[in-house]
Amino acid sequence: MPTDLSAETSRDTPRDTLGALEAGLDALQTDARDRDPWPRRLGRSVLPPVLAVVILLAIWQVVYALHIKPDYVIPGPAQAWDTASRLWDDGSLQRAVWTSLSRGVIGFVASVIIGTPLGIVVARVRWVRVAFGPIISGLQVLPSVAWVPAAIIWFGLSDATVYFVVLMGATPSIINGIVGGVDQVPPLLRRAGLVLGAGPVQLVRHVILPAALPGYVAGLKQGWAFSWRSLMAAEIIAVGGSLGFGLGSLLSQGRDLADMTVVFVAIVAILLVGILIEMAFFAPVEKRLLRRRGLLQS
Amino acid sequence: MTTTDATTEPAEAAPGAVPADGPAPAVRVSDVTKRFSSSGPAVLDGVSIDIRPGEFVCLLGASGCGKSTLLGIVAGLDRPTSGTVEVGGAPAKAGRASLMFQESALFPWLTARRNIELALKLNGVGRATRAERATELLDLVRLSSAGDKLVHELSGGMRQRVALARALAQDSPVLLMDEPFAALDAITRDLLHDELERIWRETGRTIVFITHNVREAVRLGQRVLLMSSRPGRIVREWPVVVTGERRIEAPEVAALAAEITTHLREEIRRHAH
Numbered sequence A: 001m002p003t004d005l006s007a008e009t010s011r012d013t014p015r016d017t018l019g020a021l022e023a024g025l026d027a028l029q030t031d032a033r034d035r036d037p038w039p040r041r042l043g044r045s046v047l048p049p050v051l052a053v054v055i056l057l058a059i060w061q062v063v064y065a066l067h068i069k070p071d072y073v074i075p076g077p078a079q080a081w082d083t084a085s086r087l088w089d090d091g092s093l094q095r096a097v098w099t100s101l102s103r104g105v106i107g108f109v110a111s112v113i114i115g116t117p118l119g120i121v122v123a124r125v126r127w128v129r130v131a132f133g134p135i136i137s138g139l140q141v142l143p144s145v146a147w148v149p150a151a152i153i154w155f156g157l158s159d160a161t162v163y164f165v166v167l168m169g170a171t172p173s174i175i176n177g178i179v180g181g182v183d184q185v186p187p188l189l190r191r192a193g194l195v196l197g198a199g200p201v202q203l204v205r206h207v208i209l210p211a212a213l214p215g216y217v218a219g220l221k222q223g224w225a226f227s228w229r230s231l232m233a234a235e236i237i238a239v240g241g242s243l244g245f246g247l248g249s250l251l252s253q254g255r256d257l258a259d260m261t262v263v264f265v266a267i268v269a270i271l272l273v274g275i276l277i278e279m280a281f282f283a284p285v286e287k288r289l290l291r292r293r294g295l296l297q298s
Numbered sequence B: 001m002t003t004t005d006a007t008t009e010p011a012e013a014a015p016g017a018v019p020a021d022g023p024a025p026a027v028r029v030s031d032v033t034k035r036f037s038s039s040g041p042a043v044l045d046g047v048s049i050d051i052r053p054g055e056f057v058c059l060l061g062a063s064g065c066g067k068s069t070l071l072g073i074v075a076g077l078d079r080p081t082s083g084t085v086e087v088g089g090a091p092a093k094a095g096r097a098s099l100m101f102q103e104s105a106l107f108p109w110l111t112a113r114r115n116i117e118l119a120l121k122l123n124g125v126g127r128a129t130r131a132e133r134a135t136e137l138l139d140l141v142r143l144s145s146a147g148d149k150l151v152h153e154l155s156g157g158m159r160q161r162v163a164l165a166r167a168l169a170q171d172s173p174v175l176l177m178d179e180p181f182a183a184l185d186a187i188t189r190d191l192l193h194d195e196l197e198r199i200w201r202e203t204g205r206t207i208v209f210i211t212h213n214v215r216e217a218v219r220l221g222q223r224v225l226l227m228s229s230r231p232g233r234i235v236r237e238w239p240v241v242v243t244g245e246r247r248i249e250a251p252e253v254a255a256l257a258a259e260i261t262t263h264l265r266e267e268i269r270r271h272a273h
Helices: A002-012 A017-029 A038-065 A077-089 A092-124 A126-141 A144-155 A159-183 A187-195 A200-237 A247-256 A260-292 B067-074 B112-122 B127-140 B156-169 B186-203 B214-220 B251-269
Strands: B027-035 B042-051 B056-060 B082-087 B098-100 B174-178 B206-211 B223-228 B233-239
Touching (some): A017 B186, A077 A092, A092 A126, A092 A159, A092 A260, A144 A159, A187 B098, A200 A247, A200 B112, B042 B233, B056 B214, B067 B082, B067 B174, B112 B127, B112 B156, B127 B156, B156 B186, B186 B214, B206 B214, B233 B251
Antiparallel strands (some): B027 B082
C-alpha cells in the first residue's frame, strides 16, 4: 500500500498538510482489489455446470445400460441424440424452438409493457394497492394453466389463446416485482430526495424507480420463467387449429406417437431455451446492476 | 417510561433566542411541539431557537431527545404538532434547507459526480453549467480525482464529503447536519472537523449541527445548545469563545466540554426514577 499512498499524494499535489492527510487517508481506506483474469473467472463459472451435465448424462447411461425398464420407456442418451439429429435435419426442431421462443418473447414483452405501468400505479397509489394488491398476489399463485380452458373457449385454437395464457402468467409477477422493489426502497433515500427538492414526479423518476430496479429485474426474471412455463402448458393442451407447431406441441406429439425419445428431446430443448435466456440475458443484467451498487462481491 | 415533570427546570434567559436587535434569523423555530400521536407524550415541547445567518450552532443532547425530529421539522420533512418554523424568512418546506444524514444517503446507482449533478438538476441548474459546478464542488471537498467512483467504492469519510458536496449543491444558505460524522473512525472525524470548518468559512453557510458528542459540539460550534429528553426542550446554551486555533485537544475546548458534560449528565440523571 505505501506505493499507492505516495502516488495519490503526488498526483493531487495538495497545497497544505490537511489535504495531504486526507489524500493519504482516502488512499488507505479505499482498497483497489483487482479482479481475477477472465480465463480464471470463466474456468470457475463454466466448468462446474459442464461437469454436472456430464455426471447427469453418465447416470442416465448407467440406468439405461442396466435395463431396469424396456428401451421404449427409458431410451438411452445415444437414441435420444439420434432422434434429436433427425428432428434437426428435417428442420422441425428449429421450427419448434423458433415458434415457441418468438411466442414467449412477444408475450413476455407485452407483459412487460402492460405490467410496468400497472406496477407503478399499484405501488404508488394507496387505494389501488389496498384494493388490488391481494388479487394480484393471488393471481401470481394461480397456475396460469388454469386459464387455458377459458382461453380456448374465448379465442379458440389460435395464437391469441397462447398469448393470453402467457400474459396472465407473467404480468402478475412483473407487477409484484415493481411493488416489492418500491417497498424496499430505503426511507432514507426518499428523504434525501425530498430534501434535495424533488417534486412527486421527480422523486419517482430519479429516486424511487432507480432504487427499485433490482426488485423490478427480479420480477422480470420470474415473469419470464412463468411465461415460458405457461407457454409450454398452453402448447401441450391446445394443439391444432391455426396454432403453429411449438416445443409444447412437439412434446405432445411425442406422447401421441408413444415415442419417448421425442419426449426427451422436447423436454431438454425446453430446458435449454430457459437456461440460455437466463444466462444470456437476465444473469448478466442482474449481476451488473448489483455489482454497480456494491451488493455483490466480485 | 415515566414522564418526569420537567416544569421545575429554571428558565434560563430564553436559551436559543438571539437579541432582538440582531439581523433577521436564518432559521427561526418558534414554540415547536411535536407528538407522534394525539394522546402520546410530547417529543418536543415548546422549542424556540433563533439562528443568525452564517452562524454555526451545535445542538447537543442524549440519544432519544428529539434532536433528529427537530431537524426533520426544520428540513420540512416532518410537520410540527404546533408552532412554526421559518427558514430564510419563509415557512419550512422540503428543499428549502439542505440536510446531511448520519449515513451518506448517496444514491448508490450513481457515481459521486452524478450524485452532485442530480442535486444541481433538482435545484434547477441548467445542463450546461452542471458539470462545471460539480467539478467545483468536488474540488471543494478535495475529491476531484474520485468523481467517477461509485458510492460503494468510496470510504466512509469520502462518502460524507460527497454528501456534503451534494448538500452544498443545493445552494441553500442553511445546512442542517444530523450527526454526520458519528459513524466514522476518530482519525477521519478529526480531519472532517477541520474540513467542515474550512468549508463553513469559505461558503458562509448557516450550519445547524446535531451531535451527542460534547467535544465535537465545542470543537465546531459558535454556540452550543443543550437539549433535554422526554420532552425535548432547549435547557441551556453556551457561547464558545476560543482564542487561537481551535482544536479538539485544546484546553479551552476540554474545559467547556467538561462543564457541558456535567449538565448533560444531570439531564440524563433526572430520568433515572
